[in-house]
Amino acid sequence: MAEITYRQALHDTLREELLRDENVFLIGEEIGRFEGSYKITAGLLQEFGPKRVVDTPICENGFVGLAIGAAMLGLRPIVEIMTINFIALAMDEIVNHAAKIYYMFGGQCPVPLVIRTPGGGGQQLSATHSQNLEVWFAHVPGLKVVAPSTPADARGLLRTAVRDDNPVLFLENLALYNTRGEVPDGDYTIPFGKARVMKEGHDLTIISYSRMAVVALDVARRLEQERQLSVEVVDVRSLRPLDHETIVNSVKKTNRAIIFEEDWRSYGVGAELAATLQEEAFDYLDAPIQRVAGAEVPLPYSKPLEQAALPSARQLVEAVDRLAIRKRRVVYA
Amino acid sequence: METRQQRKAAAHGAGPNTPGSPASLLAGTDRETLLNYYYQMVLIRYFEEKAGEMYTRARIGGYCHLNLGEEATVVGFCAGLEPDDYVYTNYREHGYAICRGISPAVVMAELFGKKTGCSLGRGGSMHLFDIKRRFMGGYGIVGGQLPLAVGAAFALAYRGAREIVACQMGDGTTNGGPFHESLNLAKLYRLPVVFLIVNNQYGMGTRVDQGSAVPDLYRKACAYDMRSERVDGTDVLAVLEAVRTAARIAREEREPSLIEAVSYRFRGHSVVDPDRYRPEDEVRRWRERDPIVLYATRLKEAGLMDEATRQELETRAQQEVEEAVRFAEESELPSVEELYDFVYAGEGGR
Numbered sequence: 001m002a003e004i005t006y007r008q009a010l011h012d013t014l015r016e017e018l019l020r021d022e023n024v025f026l027i028g029e030e031i032g033r034f035e036g037s038y039k040i041t042a043g044l045l046q047e048f049g050p051k052r053v054v055d056t057p058i059c060e061n062g063f064v065g066l067a068i069g070a071a072m073l074g075l076r077p078i079v080e081i082m083t084i085n086f087i088a089l090a091m092d093e094i095v096n097h098a099a100k101i102y103y104m105f106g107g108q109c110p111v112p113l114v115i116r117t118p119g120g121g122g123q124q125l126s127a128t129h130s131q132n133l134e135v136w137f138a139h140v141p142g143l144k145v146v147a148p149s150t151p152a153d154a155r156g157l158l159r160t161a162v163r164d165d166n167p168v169l170f171l172e173n174l175a176l177y178n179t180r181g182e183v184p185d186g187d188y189t190i191p192f193g194k195a196r197v198m199k200e201g202h203d204l205t206i207i208s209y210s211r212m213a214v215v216a217l218d219v220a221r222r223l224e225q226e227r228q229l230s231v232e233v234v235d236v237r238s239l240r241p242l243d244h245e246t247i248v249n250s251v252k253k254t255n256r257a258i259i260f261e262e263d264w265r266s267y268g269v270g271a272e273l274a275a276t277l278q279e280e281a282f283d284y285l286d287a288p289i290q291r292v293a294g295a296e297v298p299l300p301y302s303k304p305l306e307q308a309a310l311p312s313a314r315q316l317v318e319a320v321d322r323l324a325i326r327k328r329r330v331v332y333a
Numbered sequence: 334m335e336t337r338q339q340r341k342a343a344a345h346g347a348g349p350n351t352p353g354s355p356a357s358l359l360a361g362t363d364r365e366t367l368l369n370y371y372y373q374m375v376l377i378r379y380f381e382e383k384a385g386e387m388y389t390r391a392r393i394g395g396y397c398h399l400n401l402g403e404e405a406t407v408v409g410f411c412a413g414l415e416p417d418d419y420v421y422t423n424y425r426e427h428g429y430a431i432c433r434g435i436s437p438a439v440v441m442a443e444l445f446g447k448k449t450g451c452s453l454g455r456g457g458s459m460h461l462f463d464i465k466r467r468f469m470g471g472y473g474i475v476g477g478q479l480p481l482a483v484g485a486a487f488a489l490a491y492r493g494a495r496e497i498v499a500c501q502m503g504d505g506t507t508n509g510g511p512f513h514e515s516l517n518l519a520k521l522y523r524l525p526v527v528f529l530i531v532n533n534q535y536g537m538g539t540r541v542d543q544g545s546a547v548p549d550l551y552r553k554a555c556a557y558d559m560r561s562e563r564v565d566g567t568d569v570l571a572v573l574e575a576v577r578t579a580a581r582i583a584r585e586e587r588e589p590s591l592i593e594a595v596s597y598r599f600r601g602h603s604v605v606d607p608d609r610y611r612p613e614d615e616v617r618r619w620r621e622r623d624p625i626v627l628y629a630t631r632l633k634e635a636g637l638m639d640e641a642t643r644q645e646l647e648t649r650a651q652q653e654v655e656e657a658v659r660f661a662e663e664s665e666l667p668s669v670e671e672l673y674d675f676v677y678a679g680e681g682g683r
Contacts, residue, residue, distance in 0.1 A: 065480020073489070
C-alpha cells in the first residue's frame with residue numbers, strides 16, 4: 001500500500017501497461033512533448049519513444065478513428081481526449097464505428113480501445129470546458145463506461161479497461177487529479193459492473209460516481225458525526241455495465257435513496273439509476289428517490305454563478321433533510 | 334524492364350508489343366487474367382441488376398446502393414492490390430466484396446438478412462465484412478471508413494508489416510472533415526494507404542461541382558503534399574495500373590496516395606431513387622461509355638476474346654448470380670435467440 005495521487009495512479013498504470021504489452025500505445029493531443037495537458041503522460045514519450053506515445057494534430061474524429069482502425073488490427077490503443085468536451089468532435093467514430101463494429105460485422109472484429117478523458121466543472125472553465133457528457137456514451141450498447149473516484153479505483157479500472165476487448169470510455173475528473181489515496185500494490189484489476197460501497201449505513205443510501213462520490217462520502221461522515229445519521233454511500237464506478245445488485249441491495253436495506261450526480265438532471269445518470277431502483281426495489285422504498293444534479297444551464301464563467309450551477313454538499317444535505325422528514329412521519333404516524 | 338511510360342503506351346495499343354498479345358493491353362498480364370477481369374465486371378453487373386430486382390421484390394430491405402456503371406473501377410481497384418492487403422469501403426460495396434473473394438452467394442445472403450451472410454445478417458447491404466479476406470467493412474456513414482483505414486495502416490506500420498490498406502470512398506466524401514483529417518494523418522505519419530475516390534459525378538442528387546469548390550477532386554491531395562492522379566474510371570486497366578503503382582509506393586516507400594477514378598452511376602443513388610436530377614442526354618452519353626462494352630471491345634480488338642468466349646463468360650456469371658440467389662433464398666434467417674450476441678466481445682458475446 002502506498003498513498004499516491006489520482007494523477008500518479010493513472011500515470012503509473014499507463015506506464016505499466018506500456019511495459020506489459022507491446023500492442024499498447026498512447027495517442028492524443030499534446031501527450032508527448034507537452035507531457036499532457038494535465039501531465040498524466042509526463043515522461044512517457046522520453047521512456048517509450050514516439051512509436052508508443054503518439055502526438056496527434058488537433059483532429060479528434062481523425063485520431064479517435066485512427067485508434068479504432070488500429071484496434072481492428074489487434075493493437076490496443078489508449079486515447080487521451082484532452083477534456084470530454086472535445087469528444088463531441090469524435091462522436092461519429094465512437095458511436096457509429098467503435099460501438100458498432102463488433103456487432104454489425106457479426107462478431108468478426110473486436111475493438112480493444114480505451115478513451116481516457118476528464119470531465120467536470122468547478123475550475124471556471126465555463127460552458128464549453130466543464131461538461132459531464134458521460135451519459136451520452138453510457139446510453140450506447142457496445143460501449144463501456146467507467147468513472148473512478150479514487151486513486152485505487154483509477155488504477156484497477158484502468159488496468160481492466162486496457163485489457164478489455166471492447167471500446168471503453170474511461171472518465172476522469174479535473175478536480176480529482178490531485179486527490180490522494182491508498183493504492184494496493186501488485187497487478188490488481190477491478191472488474192467492470194461492480195459498484196463499491198464506500199461507507200456502510202442503514203438510514204439512507206447516497207448513490208454517486210466520480211467526483212460527486214467523494215463529496216457524498218464527506219457529507220455522509222459529517223452527518224454521522226453531527227446528527228447520528230447512518231448514511232450508506234455507493235460509488236457505482238461503472239456506468240455501463242451497471243451493477244444493479246449492489247444499489248438495489250443497499251436500498252432494500254436503507255429504504256431511501258438519493259442520487260448525487262454532476263451531470264444535468266434531465267435524462268441523466270440519476271434518471272437511469274432511479275428507474276432501476278423503482279423497477280427492482282419498489283416495495284422497499286419508503287420515500288421518493290431524490291436526485292441532486294447540476295443546474296440545467298450551460299455552465300457560466302463567473303464564480304458565484306458557476307458555484308450555484310454545480311451540485312453541492314449543501315444541496316445534498318437538503319435532500320437528506322427532505323428524506324429525514326418523511327422518515328419521522330412514518331415513524332410517529 | 335519497361336518504364337511506366339512504355340507500359341502506358343502499351344496499354345493504349347501504341348507500344349512495341351505485337352497487337353493481338355495480352356501485353357498489348359497490359360504488360361506482364363496473361364490472357365486468362367485479362368479475361369478474368371472481364372468476368373468479374375460482368376459478374377458485378379449481373380449481381381447488381383439482380384440485387385435491384387430482389388430489392389423491388391422485397392427480398393432485400395433497407396438501403397441498397399449498386400455499383401452499376403462503376404464495374405471497371407471496382408475490378409481495377411481490387412486487382413491492383415495483393416490478396417493480403419486490407420480494404421475499407423463505403424456503403425456502395427457489393428462489387429468490392431465479391432472481387433476481394435467473398436462469394437456472391439454469401440454477399441447475397443447478407444443482403445437477404447440471412448445467417449449465412451458475410452456479416453451473419455447483422456449488417457446488410459451497407460456493412461459487408463470478412464476478416465479472413467481482410468475485407469474490413471463497408472461503412473454506412475460518409476467518411477467514417479477513412480480514419481479507420483488510416484488506423485489500420487498505422488497498425489501495419491507499427492508492426493513493420495508489408496501489407497497496405499486501400500480505402501475507397503465516393504466523391505461527396507471529399508467535402509467533409511474526415512477526408513481532410515485522414516489525408517493529413519496519413520501523410521504526417523507516412524502510412525501505407527491508398528485512397529480511391531470513386532467519382533461517379535453525383536453525391537446523391539448533388540453534382541460534384543455543386544458540392545466541391547475544387548471539382549478536380551484529385552487536386553485536393555496537394556493540400557497535404559500527397560501524390561495523386563485522376564484516371565478514367567471506365568477503363569479497368571487504367572484504374573488497375575494507377576492502384577498498382579500507388580500500392581507499390583505505399584508498400585515500399587510508406588507514401589500514401591490519392592486516386593480519383595471518374596465514371597458514372599448508371600442508376601439512382603440507391604435502388605429506390607427515381608433519378609430525376611440528371612439530364613437525360615448526360616445519362617445517355619455516359620451509357621455509351623459502358624465500361625463493360627469498352628473493355629469487351631478492347632479484348633476483341635486485341636484478339637483475346639472472341640464472341641463465343643464472351644458468351645461463355647457471361648453465361649457463367651449469370652449462373653453464379655442465379656446460384657447466389659438460390660443460396661440466399663434457401664439459407665436460414667438468424668434466430669431471435671441470437672439478438673444479443675456480439676454486443677460485446679469476449680463475454681459470450683453479450
